[in-house]
Amino acid sequence: MTHFWRNRKFLSIAAQLISVFTVAIVVFILWDNLTYNLELLGIGFGFDFLQSQASFDIGETLIPYNPTDSYYRALLVGLLNSLRVSIIGIILATIVGAVVGIARLSTNWLVRNLALVYVEVLRNTPLLLQLFFWYFAVFISLPKLENQISFFGLINLNNKGTQLPFGLEISSELSALILGLTLYAGAFIAEIIRGGIQSVARGQWEAARALGLKPGLIMRLVILPQALRVIIPPLTSQYLNIAKNSSLAIAVGYPDIYFVASTTFNQTGKAVEVMLLIMITYLTISLTISLTMNTLNRSFQLKER
Amino acid sequence: MLNRKWYLLFAILAVMLSMSACSRRLRGGNTTTISRLDTIKSRGKLVCGVSGQLPGFSFVKANGEYAGLDVDVCRAIAAAIFDDPKKVEYRNLNAKERFTAVQTGEVDILSRNTTWTFSRDTSTGMEFAPVIFYDGQGIMVRKNSNIKNLEDLKGKSVCTQTGTTNEQNLADQMRQRGISYKPIVFEDVNTVFTTYEQGRCEAITSDRSQLVSRRTTLSKPNEHTVLDLLISKEPLAPAVKNGDTKWFDVVKWTINSLINAEELGVNSQNVNQLTNSSNPEIKRLLGTEGDLGKAAGLSNDFVKRIIIHVGNYSEVYDRNLGKNSELKLERGKNKLWNQGGILFAPPFR
Amino acid sequence: MNQNQIIKWLRKNLFDTWYNSILTIVCVFLLVWGAKSIFSWILFIAQWKVIAVNLQLFLVGRYPEQMYWRLWVSIFIILGLTSVTIGSLVKKIPNRWLPLAWAISFSVILWLIGGGLGLQAADSNLWNGLLLTLVMAVTSIVISFPLGVLLALGRQSKLFVVRNFCILYIEIVRGLPLIGILFIAQVMLPLVLPDDITLDRVLRGIAGLTLFSAAYLAENVRGGLQSIPRGQFEAGKAIGLNSIYIMLLIILPQALRAVIPALVGQFIGLFKDTSLLSIVGLLELTGISRSILAQPEFLNRYAEVYLFVGLLYWVFCYSMSLVSQRLEKV
Numbered sequence: 002m003t004h005f006w007r008n009r010k011f012l013s014i015a016a017q018l019i020s021v022f023t024v025a026i027v028v029f030i031l032w033d034n035l036t037y038n039l040e041l042l043g044i045g046f047g048f049d050f051l052q053s054q055a056s057f058d059i060g061e062t063l064i065p066y067n068p069t070d071s072y073y074r075a076l077l078v079g080l081l082n083s084l085r086v087s088i089i090g091i092i093l094a095t096i097v098g099a100v101v102g103i104a105r106l107s108t109n110w111l112v113r114n115l116a117l118v119y120v121e122v123l124r125n126t127p128l129l130l131q132l133f134f135w136y137f138a139v140f141i142s143l144p145k146l147e148n149q150i151s152f153f154g155l156i157n158l159n160n161k162g163t164q165l166p167f168g169l170e171i172s173s174e175l176s177a178l179i180l181g182l183t184l185y186a187g188a189f190i191a192e193i194i195r196g197g198i199q200s201v202a203r204g205q206w207e208a209a210r211a212l213g214l215k216p217g218l219i220m221r222l223v224i225l226p227q228a229l230r231v232i233i234p235p236l237t238s239q240y241l242n243i244a245k246n247s248s249l250a251i252a253v254g255y256p257d258i259y260f261v262a263s264t265t266f267n268q269t270g271k272a273v274e275v276m277l278l279i280m281i282t283y284l285t286i287s288l289t290i291s292l293t294m295n296t297l298n299r300s301f302q303l304k305e306r
Numbered sequence: 307m308l309n310r311k312w313y314l315l316f317a318i319l320a321v322m323l324s325m326s327a328c329s330r331r332l333r334g335g336n337t338t339t340i341s342r343l344d345t346i347k348s349r350g351k352l353v354c355g356v357s358g359q360l361p362g363f364s365f366v367k368a369n370g371e372y373a374g375l376d377v378d379v380c381r382a383i384a385a386a387i388f389d390d391p392k393k394v395e396y397r398n399l400n401a402k403e404r405f406t407a408v409q410t411g412e413v414d415i416l417s418r419n420t421t422w423t424f425s426r427d428t429s430t431g432m433e434f435a436p437v438i439f440y441d442g443q444g445i446m447v448r449k450n451s452n453i454k455n456l457e458d459l460k461g462k463s464v465c466t467q468t469g470t471t472n473e474q475n476l477a478d479q480m481r482q483r484g485i486s487y488k489p490i491v492f493e494d495v496n497t498v499f500t501t502y503e504q505g506r507c508e509a510i511t512s513d514r515s516q517l518v519s520r521r522t523t524l525s526k527p528n529e530h531t532v533l534d535l536l537i538s539k540e541p542l543a544p545a546v547k548n549g550d551t552k553w554f555d556v557v558k559w560t561i562n563s564l565i566n567a568e569e570l571g572v573n574s575q576n577v578n579q580l581t582n583s584s585n586p587e588i589k590r591l592l593g594t595e596g597d598l599g600k601a602a603g604l605s606n607d608f609v610k611r612i613i614i615h616v617g618n619y620s621e622v623y624d625r626n627l628g629k630n631s632e633l634k635l636e637r638g639k640n641k642l643w644n645q646g647g648i649l650f651a652p653p654f655r
Numbered sequence: 656m657n658q659n660q661i662i663k664w665l666r667k668n669l670f671d672t673w674y675n676s677i678l679t680i681v682c683v684f685l686l687v688w689g690a691k692s693i694f695s696w697i698l699f700i701a702q703w704k705v706i707a708v709n710l711q712l713f714l715v716g717r718y719p720e721q722m723y724w725r726l727w728v729s730i731f732i733i734l735g736l737t738s739v740t741i742g743s744l745v746k747k748i749p750n751r752w753l754p755l756a757w758a759i760s761f762s763v764i765l766w767l768i769g770g771g772l773g774l775q776a777a778d779s780n781l782w783n784g785l786l787l788t789l790v791m792a793v794t795s796i797v798i799s800f801p802l803g804v805l806l807a808l809g810r811q812s813k814l815f816v817v818r819n820f821c822i823l824y825i826e827i828v829r830g831l832p833l834i835g836i837l838f839i840a841q842v843m844l845p846l847v848l849p850d851d852i853t854l855d856r857v858l859r860g861i862a863g864l865t866l867f868s869a870a871y872l873a874e875n876v877r878g879g880l881q882s883i884p885r886g887q888f889e890a891g892k893a894i895g896l897n898s899i900y901i902m903l904l905i906i907l908p909q910a911l912r913a914v915i916p917a918l919v920g921q922f923i924g925l926f927k928d929t930s931l932l933s934i935v936g937l938l939e940l941t942g943i944s945r946s947i948l949a950q951p952e953f954l955n956r957y958a959e960v961y962l963f964v965g966l967l968y969w970v971f972c973y974s975m976s977l978v979s980q981r982l983e984k985v
Binding site: 008011015017019022023026038044056057058060061067068069137141142145160163173174251254255260263264266267268269270272 | 311315318319322323325361401402405406409410420425429431461463468469473474476478480481487488489490491492497500501505506534
């Protein structure tokens, strides 16, 4: 008769029950402490505060907003700002990354190594430090409006922001954030793209050339589809990083969703609710990016017989 | 019927369930009857939450010691409890974590130039002690910017710190006057001031005392001026956690004793002689008569200890913010009620 | 190299086609102009006094001077162990005492820096600058490593509750920005823990970093676990080992060795992420540099300070990535 501690079925059931109980008890204790502490402090739980007046101003908004609007609207403004930074960052970083990635493969020694220096410098310093550098050492150190730096009257740089053609004006905060995020992510994306292109076997190039295809067509029809198969999964995680790193906007004074949520917490003391809002927002953004990229990925997958 | 192993399993599960009774609710509310005052006494030191970055209120001197008005409040309490103003541990708190630190008991008292408001009193789980500094929110600009009042700020950028009443008050006032402006907001107070100095914003708003104090740390203080206007009332007061009357009373009456001592003319130079004074008010204050100290959980001569080690309100003010300091802030509303100000403490009786 | 070889090299690498030649000329022009401006800035315009005066603050913050000997001893221990480890890796002589030596020295160094148990304590508020960055990065990695392995194993588990709990944890933590996790650790941790347990700011920072890093580590280890052929597991069963031993002695060593590059990459990321702790009030390297920039004499020296601090981070991170590249070849 096997001892009970060797009976596999019993052990499996016992392990399941014990683990369920452990998790349930730990959660119960933590939850209990939480509600007890909140009660003691007089802070209830509930999302009604979202309807009350925000009473604070937001520096940059995509939709009309003033301090009499609700916290809900303030958070919406923050969310739109986050999305704006993330989307622009993703697009620009991909472009930068593609250019630098291809430069890394250039036959020109100078171009190749300049790209290498760019990648190795930016990848090995913290993003926060780079953002501080761009904002404090560069953008707000620009001359004042009267003495602004001007490129052919189309692009103007001064310490309040950047003026681009077509009437676009970007504040210093947003400029520093976009530039920092783009250059940082661009370095990582460059390596991903380089790895992807290098992963395509040399034989493919040679076979395509033997078929008489021009370089442009070779890239488009033979190399890129195969390279993209390798590129897309790590590229997805870089895009997710861009979206998450946009939360560093708080360090340079740009009002993104994290910053607005943090201000909301400061003013209402509603820790749990604000935490849940932040979590739901970022998880939704991450999920959207993942799903989009996964659908893209599937269309590039090898269709095995 | 069932094998022994199942009984063993159920026994283990039952033990685990009983361990969950370690949860506070089921243990009962014994912990709430122990006052923080007793905890402090047994710990041997006071844990004081301060800013650590505001000259005049709480900052770290070159030799590592803390000094300032908020710091002196904590030193006074330590003197009252332990007869030793050095028995304090200071924790630097930024604007975001200051309330959580009190709520969770990480610090015993928050002495951090915090404005007493309705919402903070009711919905952050804190109690505010008597006001130690009546302040107001102001604006600092460069002298050559020709900004003289709020209307001149139209279309300009104003730097401010988040997590403070400042950002809301400015929004209120500008909205009331219909002036549009651009707020540049940061979490870290140092960043706010350095960004203003760089010229990113034309104006900066904060408590007037903070503006005056911080102006001395700018690279060219004389280029800046604090405007005469007041955007709001900012009564600065220390705060303690809700629900601990004994501890709250000690903090309250420490502050009241500083004010009453000045009112009765007791200071650190004459407190020893005045112990033998014939004035019954002074006798009750210094504990030669009556049992007021004991009723609060302190020694009867706790005020004497405070005055000897820290001084009365005017000495504390002059040392940190007034004529003996670098800031030279006028006492203004912070004078006694019978000298033109609004400082008024209930009597020691 | 004689002149012909140089010209051949130049022709092949810089001027082989017409567009490459143009690119080379443009790059050389930009490089020369850039180098001239940068060097003249470094030598003449920048004021490096801010670094010289505050070097102590950058490196160790307000750590008491009389206790510096402890830091020197720690550095000595680390250098000694590192050289022994590199020696054993290069010569391919495995030394079975090495992991134990590292583990013991980790605790010894923490004891030396923090004090307590016989040595005078140095309050954690005084550990600032590079010292704090290193302590937090190493401690987080050391604690999050077993946690990450457990999570990865849990994710493979057949037990419904364990598997889904692990999946939920990993996916939620990976979907949030680190600053959100630090916010949660800073604000929520004190609320969910019982009153008697108070975590100081450094511990909360480490807790946040650890919880964050464990989820990413779990994914890396999972990749390694999935790369182990099922045959290994079956062979282990065939020689009569039970599951735990199989995991410990056969599967994990192979899985971890397979993902060493990813693990080192994770450590590099964690080292850089310690800079975010400056946002929650900790004075590690980034935080102390902002605090130094608030000193009245050095108010506008952003470029100097950030470049210096950036260089410090870069030296550590680039060395680690070089080590990882070498390890890949081993």
